[in-house]
Amino acid sequence: MHMAYQQVVRNKGSAGVDGMDVRELRHYVKQHREAIATSIVNGKYLAQHILGISIPKSNGKTRLLGIPTVVDRWLQQSVAQAITPLFEFEFKEHSYGFRPNKNAHQCIQQAHRYIHEGYQHIVDIDLKNFFDEVDHCLLLQLLYGKVKCPLTLRLIRKWLRAPN
Secondary structure (H helix, E strand, O other): OHHHHHHHHHHOOOOOOOOOOHHHHHHHHHHHHHHHHHHHHOOOOOOOOOEEEEEEOOOOOEEEEEEOOHHHHHHHHHHHHHHHHHHHOOOOOOOOOOOOOOOHHHHHHHHHHHHHOOOOOOOOOOOOOHHHHOOHHHHHHHHHHHOOOHHHHHHHHHHHOOOO
16 A cells, blocks of 8 residues: 555655645545545445546547545555556567556567667557446446455456546
């Protein structure tokens, strides 16, 4: 939970619908951690509404961005850090998107190595609108195959169904 807190603070980000700034998270958690934990264990935890904002894209269009509350981001980061190792071994060595210890700079370096080795094709895949269109039932089925903790699965379901 502490590592997740540190990551949320490092990521900064805007406040969600509750207006709480990331700098307020430490104080809030100190005051409410028991209530948060109890609500999760008892199945009473409710994901907060998602704040939707439009951000400009380089092509002149806009993209809708959903911003969870800082507390939800902290809990989401905790879950992500716990379950990521369950899936990590299935990724290819040179898959760089949203993976621990991988970044765009490393991807570019690898592409340069391939070019110098004589390769002429590099594949860059960006799944357009993936998070807007992913089938939540299918996603949950994939998670059920690896994640065996009912509390964790319940949290993920609640985040997927968080109201806008």
